[in-house]
Amino acid sequence: xxxxxxxxxxxxxxxxxxxxxxxxxxxxxxxxxxxxxxxxxxxxxxxxxxxxxxxxxxxxxxxxxxxxxxxxxxxxx
Numbered sequence: 001x002x003x004x005x006x007x008x009x010x011x012x013x014x015x016x017x018x019x020x021x022x023x024x025x026x027x028x029x030x031x032x033x034x035x036x037x038x039x040x041x042x043x044x045x046x047x048x049x050x051x052x053x054x055x056x057x058x059x060x061x062x063x064x065x066x067x068x069x070x071x072x073x074x075x076x077x
Contacts, residue, residue, distance in 0.1 A: 004074040010034075014048070014056060015063040022050030025069070032066050039065045 010030070013023045032038045041063045048056045056062060 005071050006074050007071045009069050011067045011069055013065045013067060014050060016060060021056065022052045022054050024050055030066050034066050034068055036065060039063055
């Protein structure tokens with residue numbers, strides 16, 4: 001029995017000083033390790049608008065993690 005599964009995308013979560021601020025949904029994987037092991041800290045070089053409407057300004061130090069969103073089952077053979 002073969003199962004077909006569709007991945008619906010990824011979410012990049014943004015943290016400032018350890019506090020979750022928001023996320024941005026993306027379709028393409030970023031090539032980074034998923035989850036906590038793939039967290040990355042850097043300073044923003046441009047403004048980012050998150051899904052919840054919050055804006056992170058240029059020069060803000062953020063930590064990010066890439067999370068895979070749950071997918072959906074297409075069909076079972």
